[in-house]
Amino acid sequence: MSDNTRDTKNTAPAPCVYMLRCGDGSLYTGWTNDFEKRLAAHRSGKGAKYTRGRGPLEPVYLEFMPDKASAVRREAAIKKLPPQKKRLLVQSPLNALRR
Numbered sequence: 001m002s003d004n005t006r007d008t009k010n011t012a013p014a015p016c017v018y019m020l021r022c023g024d025g026s027l028y029t030g031w032t033n034d035f036e037k038r039l040a041a042h043r044s045g046k047g048a049k050y051t052r053g054r055g056p057l058e059p060v061y062l063e064f065m066p067d068k069a070s071a072v073r074r075e076a077a078i079k080k081l082p083p084q085k086k087r088l089l090v091q092s093p094l095n096a097l098r099r
Helices: 035-043 068-079 083-090
Strands: 016-021 027-032 058-064
Touching: 016 035, 016 068, 016 083, 027 035, 027 068, 027 083, 035 058, 058 083
Parallel strands: none
Antiparallel strands: 016 027, 016 058
């Protein structure tokens, strides 16, 4: 299975970019080498300052990348998108959570 089609369950940690929908409807974008561990950190209040107090947090986008540098660049590009384009990305075939 390629990095771009990796199952989100029972996989070794891999660089990825993700978006979380916060309880207030906003979208938080980040990158990590271990999505499940990072999501747990966000939900426990030990993730990003932005997500603290904005729960519940729902994962809505996940895209696996070949390496950390690619994940960091992709995160920066997504963060620059206007909200409507981020919502379109959530619905796109790039989203591993939709597979």
